[in-house]
Amino acid sequence: MATATGQRIDALDEAQLLRTIDRWLEKEVRPIVRKYDHDDLYPAELVEQMKELGLFGATISPEYGGLGLPAATYAKLVMQISSAWMAITGIFNSHLMLALAIEKFGTPMQKARWLPKLASGQIRGGLALTEPDAGTDLQGIRMTARADGGDYVINGTKTWISNGVEGSCFALLVKTDPQADPRYKGMSLFIAPKQAGLHVGRKLEKLGYKSIDSAELVFEDYRVPKDHLIGEAEGQGFFQATGGLELGRINVAARGVGIAEEALRLATQYAQLRKPFGKPICEHQAIQLKLGEMVTRARAARLLTLDAAAAFDRGERCDLEAGMAKFHASEAALENSIEAMRIHGAYGYSKEYDVERLYRDAPLTCIGEGTNEMQRIVISRQWIKRNPA
Ligand SMILES: Cc1cc2nc3c(=O)[nH]c(=O)nc-3n(C[C@H](O)[C@H](O)[C@H](O)COP(=O)(O)OP(=O)(O)OC[C@H]3O[C@@H](n4cnc5c(N)ncnc54)[C@H](O)[C@@H]3O)c2cc1C
Numbered sequence: 001m002a003t004a005t006g007q008r009i010d011a012l013d014e015a016q017l018l019r020t021i022d023r024w025l026e027k028e029v030r031p032i033v034r035k036y037d038h039d040d041l042y043p044a045e046l047v048e049q050m051k052e053l054g055l056f057g058a059t060i061s062p063e064y065g066g067l068g069l070p071a072a073t074y075a076k077l078v079m080q081i082s083s084a085w086m087a088i089t090g091i092f093n094s095h096l097m098l099a100l101a102i103e104k105f106g107t108p109m110q111k112a113r114w115l116p117k118l119a120s121g122q123i124r125g126g127l128a129l130t131e132p133d134a135g136t137d138l139q140g141i142r143m144t145a146r147a148d149g150g151d152y153v154i155n156g157t158k159t160w161i162s163n164g165v166e167g168s169c170f171a172l173l174v175k176t177d178p179q180a181d182p183r184y185k186g187m188s189l190f191i192a193p194k195q196a197g198l199h200v201g202r203k204l205e206k207l208g209y210k211s212i213d214s215a216e217l218v219f220e221d222y223r224v225p226k227d228h229l230i231g232e233a234e235g236q237g238f239f240q241a242t243g244g245l246e247l248g249r250i251n252v253a254a255r256g257v258g259i260a261e262e263a264l265r266l267a268t269q270y271a272q273l274r275k276p277f278g279k280p281i282c283e284h285q286a287i288q289l290k291l292g293e294m295v296t297r298a299r300a301a302r303l304l305t306l307d308a309a310a311a312f313d314r315g316e317r318c319d320l321e322a323g324m325a326k327f328h329a330s331e332a333a334l335e336n337s338i339e340a341m342r343i344h345g346a347y348g349y350s351k352e353y354d355v356e357r358l359y360r361d362a363p364l365t366c367i368g369e370g371t372n373e374m375q376r377i378v379i380s381r382q383w384i385k386r387n388p389a
Helices: 011-029 033-039 045-052 070-107 108-122 238-241 245-273 283-311 320-345 347-351 356-366 370-384
Strands: 127-129 144-148 151-162 168-174 186-195 198-203 214-223
Touching: 011 045, 011 070, 033 070, 033 283, 033 356, 045 070, 045 347, 070 151, 070 168, 070 238, 070 245, 070 356, 127 144, 127 151, 144 238, 151 168, 168 198, 168 238, 168 356, 186 214, 186 238, 186 283, 198 245, 245 283, 245 320, 245 356, 320 356, 320 370, 347 356
Parallel strands: 127 168
Antiparallel strands: 144 151, 151 214, 168 186, 198 214
16 A cells, blocks of 8 residues: 555554554543533543654655555544544544645645644644635635735634634635636635734534534734745645645545444444343334444445545545545434434433434534535536546
């Protein structure tokens, strides 16, 4: 298996890495997830452990101190962690999207300066694209960067930014030419560390995906030197920001697989233990139909995700594959978590069981990295393109 930088990771290394992660999940994560999730507490101790495990450098090249994992291994790792607690994958996932933008499009100086600190977790951050009036329509953003001597001065507001409170650096999408036509030609991507001129507007309260902070970030006469413009070239921001979408979608798909499989696991156990009318509910056809659908959905989600990751690792264009994986796996997460809740009866509605967290977390996978409404349109367009009449 080859990484993006041509490093090789063999099956043995991968198995060892996944075993290490599994031990960490059992020992450190599963015992605290319910309390931290319910109290919406930031898991600072887990973040320190995640640094030790190398998660903040999972997909960054070894030459910058990262693990340089191929997408397939990374996807398996995200699946595994998401089955224990999906929210904590957000602490390193969007951070790695920031790193990817720098590694793929940055100047040699930018890579040398930022990537080692990102790989170690010394600097942690995310991707700041969305604004109050522009999510799906990314080209509709209003934040501007105006050149001023050797600097840029940035004004505007971003919202829903993962790691917005706890993180210290963001890949920031702005308009350097608000009048450009087409609009994407006026967009640029900056490396934006927290400093004077940037403050957290507010932390956003959410249905699920607790413990990881989602925030509004306000930029007021925020000033950075020109060497913070990724690639030091204006007008490339839209492609730089969306250049990580395939990996981003594989990543969200992997989160969906984790939730879908965990919902299945919990429902499978419960269905054999719960015995109203003197026999386990798994012997009732109504429950068998649910389990049959759940296991099929979860399996298909895993295979689609690994298929997309394999295409990515071969260096092939895989927007169709990543789109299908993201769409199916996120819907599988949502459906399996609700079915697991139904199988648990009243206990599925109880905060003393993990199932309720799964169906609060699952819907996010249908929204992030392109809503599933848009995803189907992307899939269809690519499909038509690959199959001309
Ligand atoms: C917990 C959480 C974390 C997030 N983290 C980040 C982050 O770290 N960084 C970041 O930049 N953003 C982040 N986001 C924002 C997320 O990427 C956006 O919410 C998403 O892109 C959708 O944008 P929107 O909410 O503005 O919805 P809108 O774009 O307003 O869409 C609303 C509805 O209309 C549909 N729709 C819109 N346009 C079309 C169309 N052309 N055709 C068909 N249907 C359409 C959408 O599918 C959706 O159903 C996060 C969001 C959440 C909830």
